[in-house]
Amino acid sequence: MIKHSQARITHKETWEDYFLFSLESPIIASQAQPGQFIMVRTSLNSNPLLRRPFSIHSKEGKNIEIFFQKSGLGTSLLSQKKPNEFLDIIGPLGKGFNSESDLNRKDVALIGGGRGIAPIYFLAQKLRSQGASVRVFYGGKTLSDLPLREKFEKAGIKLFCSTDDGSLSFKGFITDLFEIEIGKLLPTYIYACGPELMMKKLAKTALDKKIPAEFSLESVMGCGFGVCWGCVRKIVKDGEAGWHKICEEGPVFKAEEIIWQEEEK
Amino acid sequence: MTDLSVDLGFLKLKNPVIAASGTFGYGLEFTPFIDLNKLGGFVVKGLYSSPKQGNPPPRLVETASGLLNSIGLQGIGVKEFSEKILPQLEIFQTAIIANICGENEEEYAFVANYLDKQEGISAYELNISCPNVKKQGFCPALDPETTYSVVRLVKESSSRPIITKLSPNVKDIVEIAVSAQEAGSDAVSLVNTFLAMAIDTETGKPVLGNVFGGLSGPAIKPIALRMVYQVASHIKIPVIGIGGILSGKDALEFLMVGAKAVEVGTANFIDPTSTVKIIEELKEYCQVKGIENIEEVIGSLTL
Numbered sequence: 001m002i003k004h005s006q007a008r009i010t011h012k013e014t015w016e017d018y019f020l021f022s023l024e025s026p027i028i029a030s031q032a033q034p035g036q037f038i039m040v041r042t043s044l045n046s047n048p049l050l051r052r053p054f055s056i057h058s059k060e061g062k063n064i065e066i067f068f069q070k071s072g073l074g075t076s077l078l079s080q081k082k083p084n085e086f087l088d089i090i091g092p093l094g095k096g097f098n099s100e101s102d103l104n105r106k107d108v109a110l111i112g113g114g115r116g117i118a119p120i121y122f123l124a125q126k127l128r129s130q131g132a133s134v135r136v137f138y139g140g141k142t143l144s145d146l147p148l149r150e151k152f153e154k155a156g157i158k159l160f161c162s163t164d165d166g167s168l169s170f171k172g173f174i175t176d177l178f179e180i181e182i183g184k185l186l187p188t189y190i191y192a193c194g195p196e197l198m199m200k201k202l203a204k205t206a207l208d209k210k211i212p213a214e215f216s217l218e219s220v221m222g223c224g225f226g227v228c229w230g231c232v233r234k235i236v237k238d239g240e241a242g243w244h245k246i247c248e249e250g251p252v253f254k255a256e257e258i259i260w261q262e263e264e265k
Numbered sequence: 266m267t268d269l270s271v272d273l274g275f276l277k278l279k280n281p282v283i284a285a286s287g288t289f290g291y292g293l294e295f296t297p298f299i300d301l302n303k304l305g306g307f308v309v310k311g312l313y314s315s316p317k318q319g320n321p322p323p324r325l326v327e328t329a330s331g332l333l334n335s336i337g338l339q340g341i342g343v344k345e346f347s348e349k350i351l352p353q354l355e356i357f358q359t360a361i362i363a364n365i366c367g368e369n370e371e372e373y374a375f376v377a378n379y380l381d382k383q384e385g386i387s388a389y390e391l392n393i394s395c396p397n398v399k400k401q402g403f404c405p406a407l408d409p410e411t412t413y414s415v416v417r418l419v420k421e422s423s424s425r426p427i428i429t430k431l432s433p434n435v436k437d438i439v440e441i442a443v444s445a446q447e448a449g450s451d452a453v454s455l456v457n458t459f460l461a462m463a464i465d466t467e468t469g470k471p472v473l474g475n476v477f478g479g480l481s482g483p484a485i486k487p488i489a490l491r492m493v494y495q496v497a498s499h500i501k502i503p504v505i506g507i508g509g510i511l512s513g514k515d516a517l518e519f520l521m522v523g524a525k526a527v528e529v530g531t532a533n534f535i536d537p538t539s540t541v542k543i544i545e546e547l548k549e550y551c552q553v554k555g556i557e558n559i560e561e562v563i564g565s566l567t568l
Contacts (some may be wrong), residue, residue, distance in 0.1 A: 002297040004537060041535070046330040046483045046511065049535060090537070220325050222332065223534040225297075227290035227310075229339045230325035243319055243339060 002093060002225060003027045006086040010063060015147035017070045018115070019079045021087075026062035028091045034123035035096025035216055035252040038066065039224035041088040042074040052078065053221050053247070055119035055193070056092065064091075067148065069115040093224050097191055097214050097252050099126050109187035111137040111202060113174055113194020117148055119216055123191055124157050135160065135187070139174025139198070143167040175201045187211060190255075193218075200260040213255040219246045234259040267551040268558040269544065271305070271525050273503045275426035275451045276387050278305035278360055278526055281559060282516065282544050285507055285530035286311055286364035286390060286430075287336070291350045292357070298537035303544060305526060306360030309350075311392050313366045314375050315342040320397060321474035326463045331484030331509075332531050333461055335475035337397045338366055343376045347383045360387040362428065366395065370415045377423035389425050391416060391450070394432035394457035396479045402460040406432035409444035416448035428505060431455040433485075433492055442496040442504075454505035454528060455496060456489045482531040483509040490518055497523025497564065511539065513546020523564040 003025075011022035028038065039051040052074045054066040070079045081087065097119070099105075108127055112120040117138055124134050139162040140146045146168060152159045162170040162177045170177045175198055182205075190206050190213035192199050199215045206213035222228030226248035235244035236257050244250070269280035284295070284307035291309045292301060301307065319339025326333045341350075346363075354361055363386050367373035373391065380386055393415055396402035405411040406429075416429050429445040431438060433456035442453050458479025463472040471477075489508020497504040506524030510516050511532045519527045532539035551559055 004298050046535075048327055049330060049332055049482050049531070050325075050327055051535065088536075220323065220327075222325050222334070223537075225294060225537070227288065227294045228325070228334070228534055229319060229336045230334060232319070232322050232324065232339070243322070 001031070002090060004090045007089050009081055009083050009085050009087060012081075012083050016144050018067070018147045019070065020057065020065060020067045021081070022060070022063050022065050023087060023089065024062060025064055025089065028089070029059045029062050029064050032056045032059050032064055032092040033096040034099050034126050035119050036092040036094050037224070037251060038064070038089045038091030038093060039221070040066070040078065042078045048074045048077075050074075050222060051090070051224060053093075053224055055216065056122055057118045058122045058125065067115070067118040090224060094247055094251050095249065097123050097216070099123060105130070105132050105189045107133050107185065107187050108189045108191065109135050109137065109178065109182065111139075111174060111178060111190070111192040111194065111198070113139050113198040114141070114145055116192070116194030116216070119193050120191070121148065121152065124152070125155070128157070134158065135181070137162075137174050137178050137181070139163070139177070139194070141165065174198065178202070179205065189213070192216070196261055203255040203258065203260065206255045214252050215255065215258060216252045217246050217250055217258070221247050223247070267548055267556065269548060269551070271560055271563070273452055273525055276360060280305040280544050280547065281520060281526040282540050282547070283307060283360070283362070283505065283526055283528045284533060284540050285528035286392065288530040288533045291346065292354055292361070293350065295533070295537055299541045301357045301359055303541050304359045306362055306387065308362040308364050308390050308528065309346070310340045311338045311364045311366040311395065312340070312343045312346055312376055312380075313338070313368070314372050314379070316340065316345065317342070323472060323474050326472040326478070328461075328463060328480065329484060331480050331482040332534070333463055333473065333478040333480050334458070335397045335473045335478035337475065338395055343379045347379065351383055351385055355385050361385060362388050362390050364390045364392050364430075365419070366392045367415075370418050373415055373419050374422045377419050377425075381424050386425060388428055388451070389419070389423070390428045390430050390454060391419060392430050394430050396432065396434060396458060396460045396477065397475060402434060402477055404432060406430070406441060406457070407435055409440050412441050413444040413448040416445050416450050420449035426451040428452040428454050430457055432457050433488065434460045438492045439495050439499045442500050446500050446502050450502060452503040452505060453496065453500070454507055456485070456492055456508050459485055459488070481509065483511055485509045486515060490522060493519055493524050494522035494566070510543070511535070513543050513550055516543050516547060517550060517562060520559070520562045521564070521566045523566070525563055
């Protein structure tokens, strides 16, 4: 059941342009599944008008976490909130990653690009609790774009990092590092969230190698709960391509369902 | 005890707050947030004779205190609505208004006739003013003759009251409202969204996939209010005010200039409990001011 509530910020972490909030929300925490999201009101004024969608980054007891990058007016206002302030949130929303335990998910590869790492932590923890062997691939432009690497390492999750400029670990795209690593051990399942081009490349690899894969898509959203039809993507359902709502039918879709956007420029 | 009910002549509403089409789904989506029975009514998303795919994304862009959309009326058709949704709406004690769309006049009439055979609908809102369906925002509501013609056809061929939803993208909205009235419309609702655009300065391209979109939200409220005032001052049929209403105070402004009811749209996205909060605020206003019946507020503007 979707819940509209006021959630207290119990904890905040800051790394340059990235932020992590822990929110007290027992009802959302009790229901949330990896890949689901919440809609957050960033201002009580009319500018910006719309809520912002954030993947649920983790759940701990009666708390959920969100992890985000400051990238515009909404996230900038949100980043200024302090512990003990309340956020107006709606959630849990959408259909998350297919993460029920079954044999297919023994050796899973999880890929997060930049802020797309947000839902990966929650998913990694759930899959591990079911006994899966999890490898997480975390890529960014530069060292400061990988603020969560310590968190993953501390949790004992096997982590592979890349930076475009080589300021940390592997120099290049995370998809390049991924190709190298899967050459050593082919995963049985792939999950990813991040920039469009990253996911498009991964989807191709997954389809070529016949590995089931799921992707969490991002969009501007008007409502987050299916009434505005503003967040659609071209998705294939029952053999037919059409505009489907990311907020309600997604944000997670299977590789074979997604029609990737044409490369621009 | 304040009486918030308003009488449109053809329809009594328990209060003047109606959720606007395109922002309220088919109603059921809001049951996690509010008790639908508290509403004066709600207008379901626009219905064509068959399902519609809508426009290519991006479909939304935020502007200063506004929302620009180019959805293009994607949604289920009148058949699926009648078979799957309408039976679930039966239990609600509120006015359910069906929003009717058409590629041409015959389709409007077809949808109305189809719905005539269904139970549980209080009225039709004729959507002749969506700017996102045809090129350059073209729609019947831009011209008094096309407005007259489509309203007349639907009125003559169907059995329920008709509210004609008007476009603000015209030279003289009073002239269009008069046309709708002459054609037999039972009420008018205004305004639909303003034809508008936004540019991505990085790419030099329009932000919206459809180039143009319709602007809604608090940014348009003062212009919508002026138009509602002008129309309400010149026609006899009831006027339903729409445009950027976020609060009880906003709703009161529309009532004061002569709207008999209001529709709340974009606010439903920001706060899904908006409609109920607005009703509470209207009640509180009346209590504080010693107003026994909200109808005393309607058209109470003094110059």
